[in-house]
Amino acid sequence: MTRSGRRNFWLRMTDSMGLTEPGKKPEMPRPRVLLFQVVLWFASALIWFMMVIRTQGEIQVWYIVLVLISLALTVANLVMLRQSKKRAARSKAD
Numbered sequence: 001m002t003r004s005g006r007r008n009f010w011l012r013m014t015d016s017m018g019l020t021e022p023g024k025k026p027e028m029p030r031p032r033v034l035l036f037q038v039v040l041w042f043a044s045a046l047i048w049f050m051m052v053i054r055t056q057g058e059i060q061v062w063y064i065v066l067v068l069i070s071l072a073l074t075v076a077n078l079v080m081l082r083q084s085k086k087r088a089a090r091s092k093a094d
Contacts, residue, residue, distance in 0.1 A: 012027065012029075015027050016029055028080065028083070028084050028087065029080070029084070030084070031081060031084045031085055031088065034077050034080050034081040034084055035081060037073075037077045038074055038077045038078055038081060041070050041071075041073040041074040041077060042070075042074045044066075044070040045067050045070035045071050045074060048063050048066040048067040048070055049063075049067050051063045051066075052064055052067060
């Protein structure tokens with residue numbers, strides 16, 4: 001893989017998962033993308049939480065699991081967003 005051209009969405013996604021180049025540290029997504037993901041996962045958690053409140057029985061357990069997964073992804077993206085902003089601030093200072 002060369003760095004000469006602009007990478008398309010698919011290659012950026014596989015880079016972020018560490019699938020494109022083994023042994024290479026994946027690129028950190030941009031802060032705007034991470035902020036969008038934080039908002040999206042938080043909205044998803046709210047929707048699943050509303051479903052937990054409205055339902056009863058065995059299906060409610062699945063909605064609780066989905067709420068927990070969405071919240072975990074929200075927190076993970078928040079941590080990555082914070083690291084990305086710190087990295088951007090450091091690069092501007094240099």
